Structures are given as C-alpha cells and as structure tokens.
Amino acid sequence: MRKRLLIIGAGTGGLMVANFVGRDLHGEIERGEISVTLMGEQEVYTYQPGFLYVVFDLMRPAQLIRPVRELLAPGIAFVHDRALRIDAQAHKVLRAQGDPLEYDILVIATGSNLNLQEVPGLAEGGHWFYTLDGALRLRDALRNWQGGKLVLTVGVPHKCPVAPLEFTMMFDEWARLRGVRDKTEIVYSYPLGRAHSIQSVADWAGPELEARGVRVETFFNLESVDPAKHVASSLEGTDLPYDLLVAIPPHQGDELGSTSHLTEAGNWYPTDRHALSLQGHEDIFVLGDATNLPVSKAGSVAHFEAEVLADNLVGLLTEGSPPLHHYNGRAFCFIETGLDRATFISFDYEHPPTVPGATNAVHWFKQTYNRIHWANLKAVM
Ligand SMILES: Cc1cc2nc3c(=O)[nH]c(=O)nc-3n(C[C@H](O)[C@H](O)[C@H](O)COP(=O)(O)OP(=O)(O)OC[C@H]3O[C@@H](n4cnc5c(N)ncnc54)[C@H](O)[C@@H]3O)c2cc1C
Numbered sequence: 531m532r533k534r535l536l537i538i539g540a541g542t543g544g545l546m547v548a549n550f551v552g553r554d555l556h557g558e559i560e561r562g563e564i565s566v567t568l569m570g571e572q573e574v575y576t577y578q579p580g581f582l583y584v585v586f587d588l589m590r591p592a593q594l595i596r597p598v599r600e601l602l603a604p605g606i607a608f609v610h611d612r613a614l615r616i617d618a619q620a621h622k623v624l625r626a627q628g629d630p631l632e633y634d635i636l637v638i639a640t641g642s643n644l645n646l647q648e649v650p651g652l653a654e655g656g657h658w659f660y661t662l663d664g665a666l667r668l669r670d671a672l673r674n675w676q677g678g679k680l681v682l683t684v685g686v687p688h689k690c691p692v693a694p695l696e697f698t699m700m701f702d703e704w705a706r707l708r709g710v711r712d713k714t715e716i717v718y719s720y721p722l723g724r725a726h727s728i729q730s731v732a733d734w735a736g737p738e739l740e741a742r743g744v745r746v747e748t749f750f751n752l753e754s755v756d757p758a759k760h761v762a763s764s765l766e767g768t769d770l771p772y773d774l775l776v777a778i779p780p781h782q783g784d785e786l787g788s789t790s791h792l793t794e795a796g797n798w799y800p801t802d803r804h805a806l807s808l809q810g811h812e813d814i815f816v817l818g819d820a821t822n823l824p825v826s827k828a829g830s831v832a833h834f835e836a837e838v839l840a841d842n843l844v845g846l847l848t849e850g851s852p853p854l855h856h857y858n859g860r861a862f863c864f865i866e867t868g869l870d871r872a873t874f875i876s877f878d879y880e881h882p883p884t885v886p887g888a889t890n891a892v893h894w895f896k897q898t899y900n901r902i903h904w905a906n907l908k909a910v911m
Pocket residue numbers: 538539540541542543544569570571572577578579580581582611612613614639640641642659660661689690693784786817818819820827828829830831832862863864
C-alpha cells in the first residue's frame with residue numbers, strides 16, 4: 531500500500547524536508563509507492579533573513595519571494611490551504627477549504643509568529659523588522675531619519691537570536707554614513723542582565739556596542755508602550771522615552787498546535803531533541819521554529835534538522851526502520867557587525883559558540899548566501 535508523507539508548513543524546514551525526501555525517493559514517488567504532500571497557507575515562500583536588508587534599502591522585496599511550486603522537487607504535491615486541526619488518532623489533518631488530508635507520517639513545520647498583543651501599545655507605537663510589512667514601514671521611517679533616540683527592545687522567545695545585535699550595529703554604521711550619528715542616540719535593551727542570552731556572544735557584544743557608543747540597558751522586559759507619549763516601559767519598572775522604537779516582539783507557535791491539543795505553553799511542540807519526533811507520537815515529527823527545543827529558532831537549525839529528519843523519513847518510508855540519525859543541536863548564524871563586515875557563530879547542544887573577529891569576507895559570504903539560499907531550499911546543494 532502506498533505510504534503517505536504529509537508535511538504542514540511550506541517555509542524553510544517544510545520545503546527542505548519535502549525536497550530532500552523527494553530527491554532520495556524520486557523512483558518510489560514516480561512508481562506511486564510513496565506520496566509526499568506539502569501543505570502551506572502561503573503560495574509563496576519568503577526569505578525572512580532578507581528583511582534586515584530591506585530596512586536599510588540593501589535588498590528589495592522581490593528578491594525575497596518565490597512561488598512555493600517553483601521550489602518543489604518533481605513529484606511532490608502542494609496543497610495551498612491552512613491546517614486547522616491535527617487528529618492524531620485518525621491520522622488526519624482538517625483544513626480550512628478542502629476535505630481532510632490523511633497521512634501515515636506527519637511532519638509539522640509551522641514556524642513561529644509574532645505575538646504583538648502581548649505588549650499593549652506596541653502595535654500602535656512600535657516598529658519591527660520581523661515581517662515584510664514591518665520591515666518596509668521601518669525602512670520608510672529610516673528614510674526620513676534626521677536624528678533622535680532609537681530604542682531597541684527584545685521580547686522572548688524570538689527567532690534569529692542575533693538579529694537584534696545585527697540591526698543595532700548596522701544602524702550605527704548607516705547613521706554614520708548618513709552623517710546623522712552625532713544627532714542619534716542608540717539604546718539597545720535586553721531582557722537579561724547582559725547583552726545576549728548566550729554568554730560568549732554577550733561577552734563579545736558588550737564591548738562591541740560600547741565601542742560604537744551604543745547604550746546597553748539590561749533587565750528590560752518590555753511590558754507596555756505609550757504611543758502618545760513615546761515611552762517604552764519594562765516589567766522591571768524602567769521607562770525609556772524614544773523617538774523611534776524598534777521592537778523584536780515576543781513569538782509564539784501557530785495555533786494549530788493548541789487546537790490539536792499537541793502543544794505546551796507558547797504553542798511549542800514537545801519534541802525529542804535527537805529524533806525530532808513529537809513526544810508520545812512515533813509517526814509525527816517536528817522541526818524548525820515550531821519545536822520546544824533548547825536551540826535557536828533559526829533557518830540554519832531548520833536546515834540541519836531537515837537533513838537528519840529526511841534521512842530518517844526515507845528509512846521509515848522504505849523499510850519501516852526507526853530513526854537512525856540524530857540531530858545534535860547544530861546551529862550556525864552569521865552576525866553582520868555593520869554594513870561591510872560580519873562574523874559568525876557555530877554551536878550545538880554540547881559546544882557553545884566562540885565569536886571570531888569580524889571580516890569583510892564573512893560579510894560577502896552572507897551576501898552570497900542570501901542569493902543562493904534558493905538552491906539550498908531546492909536541495910540541490
Ligand atoms: C528578520 C529575520 C532575520 C533572520 N535571520 C536569520 C539568519 O540570518 N539566519 C538564520 O538561520 N535564520 C534567520 N531567521 C530565522 C528564520 O527565518 C526562521 O527561523 C526559519 O524560517 C524557520 O523555519 P520554519 O520552517 O520553522 O518556519 P517558517 O520558515 O517561518 O515557515 C513556516 C511556514 O508554515 C506556514 N504555516 C504556519 N501554520 C500553518 C498552518 N496551520 N497551515 C498551513 N501552513 C502553516 C507559514 O505560513 C509558513 O509558511 C531570521 C528571521 C527573521 C524574521
């Protein structure tokens with residue numbers, strides 16, 4: 531009987547798993563022995579790391595968006611619909627517009643969303659670059675920037691753990707190049723007692739920010755924003771007046787998890803840290819931002835997880851073998867430290883990162899990656 535693999539979420543993780551499996555099981559799919567279906571609520575894929583460059587007019591939206599169907603390996607079906615509920619007992623996914631989809635093996639790759647409602651006043655008084663619309667609105671605000679006080683706040687959890695640092699360092703250099711840095715005050719706030727959650731990154735970032743004349747405000751958990759008075763207030767009782775508030779809003783998982791009664795607080799799926807199976811379910815797997823794993827919510831993590839998961843799925847679909855390959859918590863993040871230099875961190879469950887000195891070469895490597903990401907998604911690399 532034909533084995534059916536269903537993947538929910540046509541983002542980084544979902545597309546990569548679909549394409550890795552599709553590439554390896556091309557023959558079985560062609561012969562009708564195995565089916566691979568990717569379900570996504572968006573017909574286009576959007577490369578989110580590009581938002582950071584949109585803000586500074588360094589990339590255009592059209593460079594970040596491609597139709598999902600163009601990115602899929604041959605033989606993989608795409609269903610453009612929203613998953614409403616997973617019925618794990620019946621092996622079915624109920625959806626918004628069509629009949630339920632049945633599966634033998636299910637992969638959940640539904641990512642993470644901004645939770646703007648958690649902070650009263652933020653939607654009205656703040657900017658963010660974690661959506662394309664938000665990045666374009668912030669880009670427009672920066673085009674008119676003549677100086678003033680920019681306050682950056684960080685909500686938790688959030689994806690791309692180094693993006694707040696990257697934005698701050700890029701903004702500093704951008705303001706210098708525009709000749710408005712001496713009229714610009716930059717405040718980088720962070721919810722913990724240091725500049726980053728990863729100790730080695732915090733040890734590196736503190737002096738880097740100081741050298742750029744950025745004020746670091748620690749223990750600042752954004753609680754509310756007063757859009758009329760232009761004041762951001764923290765749980766800890768600190769008020770930060772601002773001319774421009776750039777927030778990294780707190781994130782949550784898609785509500786599919788809670789309507790299916792499969793997630794914990796924050797809508798994150800309890801996931802086995804090595805096999806990537808949903809705890810208590812041998813036929814459901816989770817990857818990318820949607821997991822509750824103690825790893826960064828990053829595209830690189832979704833990529834490394836997809837490689838491991840796809841190998842295990844191939845074994846499961848063809849031989850019924852249990853997961854043989856283990857995800858080790860691997861993550862890799864470029865860190866832009868201005869407009870023409872960058873560094874990177876590479877780490878896993880057992881090995882925390884160190885931060886090498888920034889170079890122009892790493893910056894250009896990141897620029898290149900921004901343009902070849904599509905090949906990665908298509909699993910041709
Ligand atoms: C500004 C910014 C900068 C970043 N920079 C980097 C970086 O430099 N390096 C890096 O590694 N990562 C970076 N990231 C993070 C990276 O983009 C994400 O971690 C990655 O996309 C996560 O992949 P995913 O597959 O889990 O989720 P996503 O890629 O977000 O995909 C989830 C998909 O599931 C769909 N979906 C959700 N719910 C449903 C449903 N119920 N039914 C159907 N479809 C559904 C969504 O519409 C979406 O298409 C950045 C992110 C941002 C916002």
